Amino acid sequence: xxxxxxxxxxxxxxxxxxxxxxxxxxxxxxxxxxxxxxxxxxxxxxxxxxxxxxxxxxxxxxxxxxxxxxxxxxxxxxxxxxxxxxxxxxxxxxxxxxxxxxxxxxxxxxxxxxxxxxxxxxxxxxxxxxxxxxxxxxxxxxxxxxxxxxxxxxxxxxxxxxxxxxxxxxxxxxxxxxxxxxxxxxxxxxxxxxxxxxxxxxxxxxxxxxxxxxxxxxxxxxxxxxxxxxxxxxxxxxxxxxxxxxxxxxxxxxxxxxxxxxxxxxxxxxxxxxxxxxxxxxxxxxxxxxxxxxxxxxxxxxxxxxxxxxxxxxxxxxxxxxxxxxxxxxxxxxxxxxxxxxxxxxxxxxxxxxxxxxxxxxxxxxxxxxxxxxxxxxxxxxxxxxxxxxxxxxxxxxxxxxxxxxxxxxxxxxxxxxxxxxxxxxxxxxxxxxxxxxxxxxxxxxxxxxxxxxxxxxxxxxxxxxxxxxxxxxxxxxxxxxxxxxxxxxxxxxxxxxxxxxxxxxxxxxxxxxxxxxxxxxxxxxxxxxxxxxxxxxxxxxxxxxxxxxxxxxxxxxxxxxxxxxxxxxxxxxxxxxxxxxxxxxxxxxxxxxxxxxxxxxxxxxxxxxxxxxxxxxxxxxxxxxxxxxxxxxxxxxxxxxxxxxxxxxxxxxxxxxxxxxxxxxxxxxxxxxxxxxxxxxxxxxxxxxxxxxxxxxxxxxxxxx
Amino acid sequence: xxxxxxxxxxxxxxxxxxxxxxxxxxxxxxxxxxxxxxxxxxxxxxxxxxxxxxxxxxxxxxxxxxxxxxxxxxxxxxxxxxxxxxxxxxxxxxxxxxxxxxxxxxxxxxxxxxxxxxxxxxxxxxxxxxxxxxxxxxxxxxxxxxxxxxxxxxxxxxxxxxxxxxxxxxxxxxxxxxxxxxxxxxxxxxxxxxxxxxxxxxxxxxxxxxxxxxxxxxxxxxxxxxxxxxxxxxxxxxxxxxxxxxxxxxxxxxxxxxxxxxxxxxxxxxxxx
Numbered sequence: 001x002x003x004x005x006x007x008x009x010x011x012x013x014x015x016x017x018x019x020x021x022x023x024x025x026x027x028x029x030x031x032x033x034x035x036x037x038x039x040x041x042x043x044x045x046x047x048x049x050x051x052x053x054x055x056x057x058x059x060x061x062x063x064x065x066x067x068x069x070x071x072x073x074x075x076x077x078x079x080x081x082x083x084x085x086x087x088x089x090x091x092x093x094x095x096x097x098x099x100x101x102x103x104x105x106x107x108x109x110x111x112x113x114x115x116x117x118x119x120x121x122x123x124x125x126x127x128x129x130x131x132x133x134x135x136x137x138x139x140x141x142x143x144x145x146x147x148x149x150x151x152x153x154x155x156x157x158x159x160x161x162x163x164x165x166x167x168x169x170x171x172x173x174x175x176x177x178x179x180x181x182x183x184x185x186x187x188x189x190x191x192x193x194x195x196x197x198x199x200x201x202x203x204x205x206x207x208x209x210x211x212x213x214x215x216x217x218x219x220x221x222x223x224x225x226x227x228x229x230x231x232x233x234x235x236x237x238x239x240x241x242x243x244x245x246x247x248x249x250x251x252x253x254x255x256x257x258x259x260x261x262x263x264x265x266x267x268x269x270x271x272x273x274x275x276x277x278x279x280x281x282x283x284x285x286x287x288x289x290x291x292x293x294x295x296x297x298x299x300x301x302x303x304x305x306x307x308x309x310x311x312x313x314x315x316x317x318x319x320x321x322x323x324x325x326x327x328x329x330x331x332x333x334x335x336x337x338x339x340x341x342x343x344x345x346x347x348x349x350x351x352x353x354x355x356x357x358x359x360x361x362x363x364x365x366x367x368x369x370x371x372x373x374x375x376x377x378x379x380x381x382x383x384x385x386x387x388x389x390x391x392x393x394x395x396x397x398x399x400x401x402x403x404x405x406x407x408x409x410x411x412x413x414x415x416x417x418x419x420x421x422x423x424x425x426x427x428x429x430x431x432x433x434x435x436x437x438x439x440x441x442x443x444x445x446x447x448x449x450x451x452x453x454x455x456x457x458x459x460x461x462x463x464x465x466x467x468x469x470x471x472x473x474x475x476x477x478x479x480x481x482x483x484x485x486x487x488x489x490x491x492x493x494x495x496x497x498x499x500x501x502x503x504x505x506x507x508x509x510x511x512x513x514x515x516x517x518x519x520x521x522x523x524x525x526x527x528x529x530x531x532x533x534x535x536x537x538x539x540x541x542x543x544x545x546x547x548x549x550x551x552x553x554x555x556x557x558x559x560x561x562x563x564x565x566x567x568x569x570x571x572x573x574x575x576x577x578x579x580x581x582x583x584x585x586x587x588x589x590x591x592x593x594x595x596x597x598x599x600x601x602x603x604x605x606x607x608x609x610x611x612x613x614x615x616x617x618x619x620x621x622x623x624x625x626x627x628x629x630x631x632x633x634x635x636x637x638x639x640x641x642x643x644x645x646x647x648x649x650x651x652x653x654x655x656x657x658x659x660x661x662x663x664x665x666x667x668x669x670x671x672x673x674x675x676x677x678x679x680x681x682x683x684x685x686x687x688x689x690x691x692x693x694x695x696x697x698x699x700x701x702x703x704x705x706x
Numbered sequence: 707x708x709x710x711x712x713x714x715x716x717x718x719x720x721x722x723x724x725x726x727x728x729x730x731x732x733x734x735x736x737x738x739x740x741x742x743x744x745x746x747x748x749x750x751x752x753x754x755x756x757x758x759x760x761x762x763x764x765x766x767x768x769x770x771x772x773x774x775x776x777x778x779x780x781x782x783x784x785x786x787x788x789x790x791x792x793x794x795x796x797x798x799x800x801x802x803x804x805x806x807x808x809x810x811x812x813x814x815x816x817x818x819x820x821x822x823x824x825x826x827x828x829x830x831x832x833x834x835x836x837x838x839x840x841x842x843x844x845x846x847x848x849x850x851x852x853x854x855x856x857x858x859x860x861x862x863x864x865x866x867x868x869x870x871x872x873x874x875x876x877x878x879x880x881x882x883x884x885x886x887x888x889x890x891x892x893x894x895x896x897x898x899x900x901x902x903x904x905x906x907x908x909x910x911x912x913x914x915x916x917x918x919x920x921x922x923x924x925x926x927x928x929x930x931x932x933x934x935x936x937x938x939x940x941x942x943x944x945x946x947x948x949x950x951x952x953x954x955x956x957x958x959x960x961x962x963x964x965x966x967x968x969x970x971x972x973x974x975x976x977x978x979x
Contacts, residue, residue, distance in 0.1 A: 092915065330744070335945045435716075435960060436716075436723060437715065437719070437957075439960045443952075443956055443957070447949050472959075472961075479955065480959035480960060483953070483956035486952040490948050490952065
């Protein structure tokens with residue numbers, strides 16, 4: 001009772017401290033501000049409250065050409081190449097068409113025509129400016145660059161903010177005193193001074209998200225350092241509950257922090273499938289949903305922009321404002337589409353509850369996160385002695401981020417983790433017969449994990465090497481292994497010959513000539529296969545070069561592995577922290593035996609094989625024919641192989657100890673570590689939480705929530 | 707409670723796992739034997755290009771005939787959808803009569819087959835193009851005028867125009883399974899005593915490769931706006947039943963069947979005795 005009281009007081013203290021931290025860290029500069037906000041260039045017919053006086057504004061407009069970035073140029077080229085293929089398919093002649101504001105230079109460089117408005121704003125006094133908002137009625141994207149001056153001295157420069165025509169405004173953080181502002185507004189539109197409104201502000205803005213971040217941080221510190229032996233004993237016995245709580249907290253912060261910004265891998269494409277799946281046979285696509293699946297919803301960079309964007313999204317999500325598009329689909333979704341059910345459930349719930357569009361998207365992400373937590377919770381629980389290794393992989397920032405996004409990779413990572421945990425259990429208990437329920441669950445998990453990425457099913461082939469004594473008799477062993485081979489065969493067969501289940505895709509699934517990823521120019525599945533078969537040695541070299549090059553990138557060439565997708569990455573050194581932690585978790589896991597050298601070697605061989613197949617599939621589907629490098633392979637594709645790799649280090653030294661009675665260094669350390677109260681668990685949870693919270697603070701809180 | 711369920715599931719695994727395996731096997735075989743036929747729709751010329759405007763080609767009388775030459779994609783065409791303008795009328799009882807003819811060799815455009823040599827570049831592009839796009843042979847049938855007398859009638863159907871809304875694209879199924887290859891579709895209307903103004907068909911001015919639209923046998927500028935309807939077989943439960951068959955078979959293989967276990971125990975005790 002006394003201890004429960006202590007924990008309740010601690011939670012209350014955490015809430016109070018978190019709120020104080022939010023005010024001190026993010027609002028201390030405006031607590032004593034003499035004004036909240038001031039508006040400049042307000043027309044006579046507009047609201048005059050907070051209208052500034054005693055200021056001067058001068059503007060000048062000039063024309064200029066700006067070269068497109070490599071990314072923008074490539075985007076146009078990819079679009080044109082896809083249009084060319086479509087025209088060829090229809091038997092039409094293709095002529096490239098450019099936007100009217102694009103100019104092709106003599107050397108082929110693409111330029112965009114812009115109007116530039118130079119605004120000189122004398123504020124008429126010295127103000128502390130926290131935020132600057134520029135409103136301009138634009139038809140196309142624009143942006144403005146700000147320089148702040150105080151007493152004719154430049155205080156801050158190179159502050160850039162984009163203006164989305166959908167919200168007609170851009171808000172930026174300034175954070176300095178100034179009496180004069182120089183603003184350069186670039187746009188394709190013709191503007192006059194009357195079209196511009198500028199607002200400066202310095203008001204206290206309490207953010208629940210930022211306060212929640214501090215609360216999670218303080219809660220983690222409390223649990224890891226001050227909670228006491230009773231809690232740590234629970235952590236030692238049931239780490240799956242701690243995984244679930246921390247994963248929910250971290251994922252919740254990411255979901256709330258990202259709002260409707262789609263910054264995960266191909267998130268809009270996943271959003272489209274999930275949204276469609278949330279309906280029955282009749283799909284009602286609102287304008288907001290259409291922009292979501294087309295990846296044209298505005299992105300926010302701070303809470304003020306977020307407010308404007310969410311209001312805009314709610315407006316266009318209203319069926320009375322813009323009538324939704326009505327479409328139809330089959331009652332039986334394609335096999336690959338079923339992986340979207342957790343997200344679809346969120347979209348469905350959002351519609352039923354009539355919440356705002358942003359909340360509906362967050363519910364869809366939450367559906368994904370809860371499904372991930374549920375599966376990995378079960379995986380951690382099932383792991384015999386190496387729960388913390390599984391929990392550490394489950395808490396990897398990459399995994400939590402993907403689980404908190406609209407992406408089917410969540411199911412790939414979670415189900416393959418569960419499937420392999422059950423597989424490792426069978427390997428580590430070589431004297432026990434394999435139970436039917438375990439066999440079913442293991443293969444079912446592998447199957448679900450491979451619905452969208454079938455190549456990983458090869459991981460399950462490790463079951464072929466289970467010894468005879470794991471089965472009831474010889475016949476049962478042969479039947480089990482034949483069924484396993486059948487499962488692998490059917491799933492891999494489906495890559496090349498998918499079963500069409502709905503109308504409209506017949507031409508695509510029956511025509512290999514069109515197969516190839518249309519995000520890249522020059523791809524052709526059949527062409528690339530032909531190239532590989534004609535040049536096997538050259539391809540072997542390309543494959544090995546690409547594989548080892550990626551390994552070197554993440555280990556010695558200082559490329560960050562731990563990422564929040566397009567939001568950014570942790571420092572490269574964190575790669576090594578994670579590698580070290582992985583080995584620590586594996587070597588000091590409380591397992592009774594080790595895997596053995598033969599199984600270890602076979603596991604490494606399986607890992608190599610899966611990686612080679614992943615690279616090869618990207619070469620065939622994503623890389624232009626005959627390219628000397630394999631493109632498109634990302635580090636996250638090897639996440640499902642972390643457990644197989646680290647499982648080879650479980651129980652290191654135990655067999656030698658059993659045979660010779662000599663305790664190696666690892667065995668000694670393991671025994672000493674087990675004496676301290678849950679120190680092994682706390683180290684792993686502590687490091688994972690520290691890395692995740694650091695990344696959330698820098699990549700989500702500071703970047704788009706201040 | 708949970709333990710009771712677990713115990714029950716484990717105790718009777720030797721019954722339900724083999725049954726499940728057999729059901730999946732039956733589903734696997736059944737999916738192959740009884741595929742699900744679904745309609746497969748292809749948009750043709752439905753969206754206007756920039757600068758083009760759709761228009762309605764109204765029937766001028768019962769003898770007035772709108773025709774359309776095309777080639778199917780190798781499969782039998784099940785029907786098509788065209789946009790119907792009812793001119794704001796109900797048109798109860800008025801019927802749209804549509805016939806499908808197969809083009810014969812006599813319908814070839816002789817000016818091309820006898821006099822002209824196909825352009826080399828065109829041949830090359832056809833070779834390079836993909837199989838389902840290689841339909842240029844139909845171009846030889848797209849003459850300025852068509853003669854219906856040398857064609858073979860494949861089928862005739864009627865559609866009650868009172869059943870569709872004004873501006874709708876109703877599905878007009880072809881009754882004949884042989885509507886494949888190069889075909890000519892004709893549309894006429896039968897007023898059946900109705901005095902309301904005649905209906906029309908939505909068209910635009912786009913020139914589409916490998917098809918042509920005719921009014922009273924004469925080729926016109928522009929084409930019908932339509933959808934081609936084919937069918938194809940789908941196997942909705944094939945994937946699930948075959949992977950679940952393997953999974954359940956593997957799980958069944960791990961079951962300690964009671965009959966076998968008893969036999970084993972008896973053999974063991976006999977040996978001990």
